[in-house]
Amino acid sequence: MTLRIRFAKYGALRFIGHLDVMRYFQKVIRRADLPVRYSQGFTPHQIMTFAHPLSLGVSSDAEYMEIDFTEELDPDDVLSRMRAQISEGFALISCCVVPETPEGTRSQSLMSLVSAAEYMVSWKDGYGEVPDESALRDAMHELYAQESIVVEKSTKKTTADTDIKPFIYRIYSGGEEFLAPSDPAFTGNKVITRSFAEGIDNLAHADIFENGRRFFVCVASGSAVNIKPGLVTQALCEKMGIEYNRHAYALHRMETYKGDTEFLPLDA
Amino acid sequence: MRRLALSDEILESIDKPARYIGHEINAVMKDPEKVDIRFCMCFPDVYEVGMSHLGIMILYDMFNRREDTYCERVYSPWPDLDAIMREKHIPLFAVESQDPIKDFDFLGITLQYEMCYTNVLQVLDLSGIHLMASERGEDEPIVIGGGPCVYNPEPIADFFDIFYIGEGETVYYEMLDTYKRIKAEGGKREDFLKAASHIEGLYVPSLYEVEYDESGLIYRFEPKGDAPARIKRQVVSNLSDTYYPEKPIVPYIKAIQDRVTLEIQRGCIRGCRFCQAGMIYRPIRERSLEFLKQYAVDMIKNTGYEEINLSSLSSSDYTKLKELLEFLITEMGNRKVNISLPSLRIDAFALDVMGKVQDVKKSSITFAPEGGTQYMRDVINKGLTEEQILTGALDAFRLGWNKVKLYFMLGQPFERDEDVCGIPILADKIAREYYENIPKATRNGKVQITVSTSYFVPKPFTPFQWAAQITPDEYLRRKNLLRATLSEQLNAKSIKYNWHDSNTSILEGLLARGDRRVGAVILEAYKNGALFDAWTDHFDMQRWLDALETTGVDMDFYTLRERNADEILPWDFIDAGVSKSFLAREYDRARNATVTLNCRQRCSACGCNEWNTGVCVETRNRQQKTAAKEEES
Numbered sequence: 018m019t020l021r022i023r024f025a026k027y028g029a030l031r032f033i034g035h036l037d038v039m040r041y042f043q044k045v046i047r048r049a050d051l052p053v054r055y056s057q058g059f060t061p062h063q064i065m066t067f068a069h070p071l072s073l074g075v076s077s078d079a080e081y082m083e084i085d086f087t088e089e090l091d092p093d094d095v096l097s098r099m100r101a102q103i104s105e106g107f108a109l110i111s112c113c114v115v116p117e118t119p120e121g122t123r124s125q126s127l128m129s130l131v132s133a134a135e136y137m138v139s140w141k142d143g144y145g146e147v148p149d150e151s152a153l154r155d156a157m158h159e160l161y162a163q164e165s166i167v168v169e170k171s172t173k174k175t176t177a178d179t180d181i182k183p184f185i186y187r188i189y190s191g192g193e194e195f196l197a198p199s200d201p202a203f204t205g206n207k208v209i210t211r212s213f214a215e216g217i218d219n220l221a222h223a224d225i226f227e228n229g230r231r232f233f234v235c236v237a238s239g240s241a242v243n244i245k246p247g248l249v250t251q252a253l254c255e256k257m258g259i260e261y262n263r264h265a266y267a268l269h270r271m272e273t274y275k276g277d278t279e280f281l282p283l284d285a
Numbered sequence: 286m287r288r289l290a291l292s293d294e295i296l297e298s299i300d301k302p303a304r305y306i307g308h309e310i311n312a313v314m315k316d317p318e319k320v321d322i323r324f325c326m327c328f329p330d331v332y333e334v335g336m337s338h339l340g341i342m343i344l345y346d347m348f349n350r351r352e353d354t355y356c357e358r359v360y361s362p363w364p365d366l367d368a369i370m371r372e373k374h375i376p377l378f379a380v381e382s383q384d385p386i387k388d389f390d391f392l393g394i395t396l397q398y399e400m401c402y403t404n405v406l407q408v409l410d411l412s413g414i415h416l417m418a419s420e421r422g423e424d425e426p427i428v429i430g431g432g433p434c435v436y437n438p439e440p441i442a443d444f445f446d447i448f449y450i451g452e453g454e455t456v457y458y459e460m461l462d463t464y465k466r467i468k469a470e471g472g473k474r475e476d477f478l479k480a481a482s483h484i485e486g487l488y489v490p491s492l493y494e495v496e497y498d499e500s501g502l503i504y505r506f507e508p509k510g511d512a513p514a515r516i517k518r519q520v521v522s523n524l525s526d527t528y529y530p531e532k533p534i535v536p537y538i539k540a541i542q543d544r545v546t547l548e549i550q551r552g553c554i555r556g557c558r559f560c561q562a563g564m565i566y567r568p569i570r571e572r573s574l575e576f577l578k579q580y581a582v583d584m585i586k587n588t589g590y591e592e593i594n595l596s597s598l599s600s601s602d603y604t605k606l607k608e609l610l611e612f613l614i615t616e617m618g619n620r621k622v623n624i625s626l627p628s629l630r631i632d633a634f635a636l637d638v639m640g641k642v643q644d645v646k647k648s649s650i651t652f653a654p655e656g657g658t659q660y661m662r663d664v665i666n667k668g669l670t671e672e673q674i675l676t677g678a679l680d681a682f683r684l685g686w687n688k689v690k691l692y693f694m695l696g697q698p699f700e701r702d703e704d705v706c707g708i709p710i711l712a713d714k715i716a717r718e719y720y721e722n723i724p725k726a727t728r729n730g731k732v733q734i735t736v737s738t739s740y741f742v743p744k745p746f747t748p749f750q751w752a753a754q755i756t757p758d759e760y761l762r763r764k765n766l767l768r769a770t771l772s773e774q775l776n777a778k779s780i781k782y783n784w785h786d787s788n789t790s791i792l793e794g795l796l797a798r799g800d801r802r803v804g805a806v807i808l809e810a811y812k813n814g815a816l817f818d819a820w821t822d823h824f825d826m827q828r829w830l831d832a833l834e835t836t837g838v839d840m841d842f843y844t845l846r847e848r849n850a851d852e853i854l855p856w857d858f859i860d861a862g863v864s865k866s867f868l869a870r871e872y873d874r875a876r877n878a879t880v881t882l883n884c885r886q887r888c889s890a891c892g893c894n895e896w897n898t899g900v901c902v903e904t905r906n907r908q909q910k911t912a913a914k915e916e917e918s
Contacts, residue, residue: 029289032302033537041537044310044589047620059644061621074297102589104310105287141293264294 019115020092021083023284027076027222030106035070042082049098054085068283069131069238069273072245077270078219081283083115083127108222111284130283131239133186133274136246137223139231144265147228148257153190156256157232161188168248184237184244213272214282223269290378299365303538304332307380310535311587313349317382321353321465323389325379328360329404330819335360337542339596340395340432344453346530354461357381361404362411364816370411377411386412390464392426396434399796400789400819402441406811409444416808418446418491423474436565437745437856440796440803442490447481450859451519454527456486482512486519495801501842503800503853517860522898524551525573529580532587544592544625545584549577549609553598554884554900558666558875559655559697561744562598564863567891569884570899574605578612585622592623601630610638631677636684646729649688650681657693657707663878664699671711679718688733689715695763696741696755698875705763709771709780712736716776737783738764740790744797745856746863748871751848754794757787788826794844800855803843805836864892
């Protein structure tokens with residue numbers, strides 16, 4: 018059977034890279050002595066996949082992994098056995114059974130399901146001037162009213178100007194109302210059916226800053242198009258005439274979505 | 286949430302920030318307010334190297350079993366962080382509590398190789414601890430050195446308050462108790478150091494004086510007050526009844542040794558004359574099969590590692606190896622845990638085991654003949670014959686291996702050009718075994734032989750401690766001779782040759798056999814920017830050459846000079862067990878290419894039987910039994 022587990026990553030462990038997170042969970046499974054399925058071959062490895070790598074330094078309440086087991090297990094039992102082996106900086110949130118695919122069809126990999134991710138971007142304390150709420154809202158309106166939002170997007174090899182507007186699915190500010198962004202001006206052309214999984218606090222493991230300034234953005238993610246929230250922040254800074262310093266913002270992944278035109282959280 | 290010593294901004298700007306955040310699986314978290322003694326263990330190299338070291342894991346576990354002590358860890362910050370810490374005046378901190386090292390009672394530094402000495406100064410410097418022990422005040426930690434390099438601690442004597450000579454399991458508790466007592470009595474740093482000097486195995490360098498004659502030789506080495514004249518190496522007598530970590534720390538990032546380490550025995554019976562480890566860890570002592578089985582299973586359970594590594598100097602000499610491996614192959618196989626087996630002598634048994642635990646097509650077999658001819662192997666007392674090598678290789682080829690690694694040293698005493706040429710000739714013979722005996726149809730491609738040579742560095746407490754190191758030019762000449770001879774071999778295309786850099790080895794020679802005057806060179810080299818000298822990319826010989834020039838220290842005096850038999854050597858004050866007369870006897874036998882039998886075959890009266898443990902007891906009992914039988918008949 019395959020289980021899909023949602024977990025949070027926060028605090029000091031934000032500085033553990035993606036490959037190391039994978040290695041970490043392999044050891045968690047071994048310490049928990051769970052009947053994980055191994056690949057064939059001389060050096061067997063656990064059948065375990067992750068949805069979407071998280072950049073170093075970013076916290077998250079919406080990380081997902083899938084693990085194959087050789088036996089039928091109770092998801093709650095798996096959670097409690099794994100929780101006994103988890104260190105501060107990781108938290109296991111939920112666990113569900115992935116339905117079997119019909120005989121003869123291939124299941125879609127967790128990674129290829131990912132289409133978007135939602136982030137909270139917070140101003141850190143101690144990094145100069147923090148814009149006031151209205152200035153931020155105005156800048157967001159202005160930015161989103163543009164025909165295009167062109168930023169310099171660099172990969173490992175190249176740097177190119179890219180229009181990221183089609184890939185910003187919504188952007189909104191505000192304090193507590195983030196669960197239901199009401200202003201349609203901020204919403205792009207995607208239907209976000211259920212914003213957040215029920216009963217989950219999407220900010221439970223985010224760092225909180227005294228100045229309280231923050232905004233929320235949902236961007237295209239995954240193997241096809243991947244927009245980092247930092248790019249949106251950079252564009253917003255330019256609008257407000259603030260110099261962009263990548264260290265001045267704390268990023269927190271709130272949700273990871275699947276779906277093409279309609280988005281659903283990965284654990285929905 | 287835990288507080289980190291480094292800001293997010295710094296952690297986001299440096300390579301592998303996980304090196305500095307601590308809180309790994311099985312790391313010990315205590316409340317520093319609730320202990321009497323704070324001890325920080327340091328491996329003066331980057332985290333991934335330091336986390337691979339078993340010795341620190343053993344001591345970390347041992348210290349933390351005491352309720353009154355909290356032992357934490359620190360490693361060398363990589364140059365990227367080093368620069369930031371200097372610029373922003375961030376004091377070096379322990380990874381567990383993230384507290385500054387300067388607030389600790391002790392800083393224990395393990396010295397595993399000489400090329401880490403500038404990193405020792407870096408750790409002290411970044412911690413805000415005076416580099417010179419003589420300048421340290423009451424509020425600074427006591428700096429202790431341990432590990433194999435302390436068998437000649439003199440080049441770094443100025444930087445340490447105490448050296449612990451020998452195995453850590455024995456007198457550390459006594460030292461901590463003494464510290465607590467003296468602190469409670471209101472004693473000063475000086476009072477503690479004096480008291481420590483009376484604990485067997487502890488060397489307090491500031492309590493000793495050295496004088497030199499006009500030719501630069503030591504003519505007097507004496508304690509200033511009532512400190513003991515000789516320091517006795519510490520030895521654990523029963524390795525099955527001592528500290529060993531059931532729950533080793535598992536780092537978040539991949540360490541060099543990314544696996545559980547099971548030390549099956551300590552010491553070596555072989556007596557190779559170049560090998561310091563083979564001398565300073567005598568006598569060989571095995572851990573019991575029961576102990577090893579238990580720890581193997583527990584450590585795998587507690588860490589979740591997918592590999593276990595058997596560690597020892599010569600695993601094939603472990604008398605119950607077959608039983609141990611049978612157990613591990615079944616037990617670890619069930620758990621999908623790999624077994625890694627370094628240092629197995631290649632024979633039918635080894636190949637059988639290796640075939641079970643490795644992928645034959647991908648792995649290689651390794652020989653360390655160290656010398657290219659039988660004469661040379663007799664000189665160094667390496668009990669490995671050409672026939673053993675060729676038979677072992679052919680057996681391996683028949684079982685499907687086609688990669689062979691060969692390790693040699695150039696520049697050992699009494700080496701002749703024909704011994705150098707013997708290296709590629711031996712490699713070629715191995716290749717011939719392959720092409721002549723393995724039918725084309727069953728071959729798995731070409732045979733791939735890799736020959737590596739290192740530049741021999743004479744070490745203290747070995748029979749070659751008196752010998753001259755060859756010059757870098759001579760090393761290069763021998764290397765070129767080897768290369769030229771290799772190109773003439775029939776199977777030259779199947780043989781790859783790698784050689785070591787000559788600069789680091791000659792410096793290692795200086796640091797290994799230097800005296801107290803060499804400390805000035807290390808300090809100066811550090812000031813010139815030398816750091817991470819063990820890393821080829823970071824090593825810069827010029828910093829050291831400049832330091833030698835500034836300090837006026839003559840490197841050749843320490844490296845190229847053959848010592849006289851009656852000379853006072855800087856490390857003579859250490860009683861390492863192996864006696865000077867035994868080492869001298871062995872040097873003579875090397876000169877005559879005479880082989881000395883190993884400890885199991887016959888006791889060579891090296892001096893270590895006074896500990897009354899391990900192979901010394903086995904051999905004595907056997908010899909007594911034989912004598913009794915002879916008497917009976």
